[in-house]
Amino acid sequence: MTGPTAETRAEALRAMVLVRRFEERCAQLYQETKIHGFLHLYVGEEAVAAGTMPALDTADNVVGTYREHGHALLRGVPAGAVMAEMFGRVDGCSGGRGGSMHLFDTARHFYGGNAIVGGGLPLAVGLALADRMKDRPAITACFFGEGAVAEGEFHESMNLAALWNLPVLFCCENNLYAMGTALDRSEANTDLSLRAASYGMPAWPVDGMDVEAVAATAERAVAYVRNSGGPAFLEFRTYRFRAHSMYDPELYRDKSEVATWRGRDPIDLLVERMVEAGQADPDVRARVEAEVDAEIDAAVEFADASPLEDADELLTHVYADVSADGGT
Amino acid sequence: MTGPTAETRAEALRAMVLVRRFEERCAQLYQETKIHGFLHLYVGEEAVAAGTMPALDTADNVVGTYREHGHALLRGVPAGAVMAEMFGRVDGCSGGRGGSMHLFDTARHFYGGNAIVGGGLPLAVGLALADRMKDRPAITACFFGEGAVAEGEFHESMNLAALWNLPVLFCCENNLYAMGTALDRSEANTDLSLRAASYGMPAWPVDGMDVEAVAATAERAVAYVRNSGGPAFLEFRTYRFRAHSMYDPELYRDKSEVATWRGRDPIDLLVERMVEAGQADPDVRARVEAEVDAEIDAAVEFADASPLEDADELLTHVYADVSADGGT
């Protein structure tokens, strides 16, 4: 097989850099108290979303967690709508009501943004069931962290998807920690792919820092799910470079461990390859950063310009029927 | 190794016949409206409890399901106390408050009697944790049906027991049906022992109709759990001869399938062996039935003679402090 083209690599690079710079800006805006609540950054894990999203069709469904900025952006949710959501403004992709942990864009089949660990898995099974019953060829990609594997909802959902042979691609982002809990203090058997296979579905581990390995595996898995109609499991071995959220003293891991992993920064790895292959010069990263920064500046401006929702709207969308406040 | 002695076999036979006749009497008493509510019979599965209980020490804990009459009786709960419980009388092993599904006898470390499928597994993990923290050598045997394997509580409990290396013996009574749901319509992977092994604990399947195979495997497993301090899983392949409960038209299985399994009645199997080995004559079963029937008659008399609890006691035991009704 011939290596990836310069174009593919340039796109993957741009995708990862966009997410990286976007979130670094979010961290800054959090300090400036423009963003509030919990903010979970994906820094270091960008290759997972950047490699997976291109493998999906527009009609496929995506279900994420509270660490989903990258997934939303790379699914095509405009950076402005994502930033406006973080600012809690009406032009946010969830009308400003959800914030960082609850990004939604059903027009793009992006079903959130779920802040209950494991809570999105049953939804993914149901979305896939609907596609099956309506004879739609779509599949559902469900992202979750390795910490979710200990939840009962993981187990029930894996079994149900396998039992009913539903088109769900389970995307486990194994970044080795659930908040401060290392995988081996959460799972008796840390080989998650083996565990997944015990439900009777194919499971592939993949280097989550290598966007091209991710892309190749994701394509294979998506094709398998679409053709077989049944589920598959992908374990992305990755790492979170930053704190779990903005309030994390990181007592649970050594700086040296973080440093080692930072040495495998997915963006650097790709740039190196591109340079080696003569597909780019060393300062390609700087150029792309400049490009995306312009996009991010525009997003921040857009968000800043967007108004707050009128507080009288508080009860709208509790029910479809506005008159039915359902309560008092 | 030399075969089991006549004594061991006689005891196993008596145990199985006691449970069989006791429950046949219960069915009759249910028709006579002496027993009410849900009544789940163990008929056909007696070899599991009869083979497992002798392997446990008196200080070991037992956690059961709503199909636990046999486990209670063979744990040593007097037949009278069990029958009185079914009658809802004060001398019942749960003071008459629990009925068939909630037999308790903490003096014998029998912790119920749980009517939520899978609901007993976390309790078993906790009982084992207490023994571990108090440096007691006891282990906890937890019985549940194969249907419970689909519950999130099964998954979470298996992982936690394995992760913390707690002395729990998970006893899965695989009778092939959860109410009307056959194993292969409940589990994507029907090899439950393999599934259990994926949590990183030893798992042994065993013929649940052969009381001696059960006893040998249980002894091995109990020894393993006690010595290693860690969990193990036993899958007893057995079959429920009668309806799930008293209201079950049994639309979901063929009479012929039931007949085939009845051909492997654990009591007959043992009697055949004893006769072959010259350890008993063919009418041993009738003799033992006569013996246990006398014991069961006494139990029914005892239950019938036991009074109903005074209705004014309704709120006692909601809390330890009687004065604190906690509500109004």
Add this chain to the structure above:
Amino acid sequence: MSTMTGRQAMRAAMQAALQADERVFLMGEDVGRYGGCFAVSTGLLDEFGPDRIRDTPLSESAFVGAGIGAAMGGMRPIVEIMTANFSLLALDQIVNNAATLRHMSAGQCGVPLVIRTTTGGGRQLAAQHSHSFDGWYAHIPGLKIVAPGTIADFRWMLGPALADPDPVIIFEHGGLYGADGDVPDTDPGIPLDRAMVRRPGTDLTIITFGGTLPTCLSAAKSLATEGIDAEVIDLRSLRPLDDATIMESVARTHRAIVVDEGWRSVGLSGEVSARIVEQVFYELDAPVGRVASAEAPLPYPRHLEQAALPSVDGVVEAARAAVQGDVARMAVPGRR
């Protein structure tokens, strides 16, 4: 008009819904091959097949969550949870997802899901199979909670529930599956959120729903023999509550008691009492009374279980107290 049991009425309702709309399907434990734990769905598998009558594994959280996802995906699932007690295993999906998705997505994610579950005691099933969480669920914004108390409602509430764009939970009292009742042959078209006066009266208002409606109607009969003319209101919908119907009645009778099989504390009876006080306090000639289940897990033996549940005698007594407890007589210093 035809006569049938609650079981037959709900089966007919599901059958009609399945025939009318191919987006509708039934999913739950033993709804198919077994014929339904309480024989409600018997026969539906043969008519509609395993795709639309789906037996699930014992995975309450996953199959309820799958119902939510399927509803978002354009289906109209009926998810059966065998008894309300087991619904606690799915509560994360119901409260954190079904009830919040539309609001936190600013209207993008509707969840047109119907959950059916069996509620209530009286069948000696003890503390893990007998509880009534109907009123308790009514605390949660984003959910609609209904509880049929007549066989006609067993037949005709499912339609509007399925037509509703939001998650509706139907609490079916196990004691009514075997009860007979008259059922109109065509949809009477009563809105899902409307309470109904089941017996008009002038002396006090008895407010109830579900399994205790028959209890209250019998109590009203016997109260009539002692000259007390009770109006009986069947709430039907616990969330939202039909305040208008309640207040109109209490403003006429000036006396009210609320009867709920759920536990008293922080239950539906307190909510109805509080609303009456908020809205028609100055119409009240006596405190609002409550009849609820004893605050204990329901025990197995019949005599204890019956002692714990609301009874005709208990309702009659509470009604008498409400009628006698007029301000003039009770406001004497001695009573303070």
Add this chain to the structure above:
Amino acid sequence: MSTMTGRQAMRAAMQAALQADERVFLMGEDVGRYGGCFAVSTGLLDEFGPDRIRDTPLSESAFVGAGIGAAMGGMRPIVEIMTANFSLLALDQIVNNAATLRHMSAGQCGVPLVIRTTTGGGRQLAAQHSHSFDGWYAHIPGLKIVAPGTIADFRWMLGPALADPDPVIIFEHGGLYGADGDVPDTDPGIPLDRAMVRRPGTDLTIITFGGTLPTCLSAAKSLATEGIDAEVIDLRSLRPLDDATIMESVARTHRAIVVDEGWRSVGLSGEVSARIVEQVFYELDAPVGRVASAEAPLPYPRHLEQAALPSVDGVVEAARAAVQGDVARMAVPGRR
């Protein structure tokens, strides 16, 4: 007397309990290595080791159930559930086991378990991290529910909770972890189920608990400036409720409002209102008022979240209405 934050007070309480009784241990998500999601248990791992400060996997049902089993086995577990929202994943164990075991085993299985969980909103954590289920849990017989509203109670409620032979759930409002307060250096010995008058007053009674206690005290201050002397009661225990303290007060002030951060419908505010009506109806000069959270999932943006939560202004308004709404003035036909 020393000054500390709610966080420090609860940490000190756990430290003292762990030192005093070797049966006590703490178990929950990230209570150890991480230092506690809200930094409450920081440092305890170093002092007591991983056996007694147990980090659990993300398995709420299993580790809560394990706490129940360990309590039956003679331990005195403190199980931390990171936020009350996640407790729904463990509700089967809490309601079907912890709350029922003693009763259905006729007293054989006591469950001396303490569950600690963070409750409440106000920190822009949106609809899956902000809800207050404190009052809702108070519906369940077999459980005891407490909610400290003062830093002193953050320090001194854990002891009696651990001494209690039954399951106690402590709802700790996240907003109070960072708040300062005076804490007695020795146990003031207040019974777990006793409500406290935090501010004596004569014109009306404001009944609240937990996170809204400071709100109500501020409201009382500002009411004083307009000549309204409000008594503020801190319930402390939501199950059981201390009726005596409530009724004694309302019988004096003849007016009451209940303030609860939980949703209004079928919540604690309705229960307190109903009990006041049942027990001191003839003492009331005005309807019992309620201030609760708007009936919607809590939204993320600050202005919407604040609009949804009980506020000082909201409490002041409700108090004014209660004081003005005396029977004489409001019972005119026009108002009917």
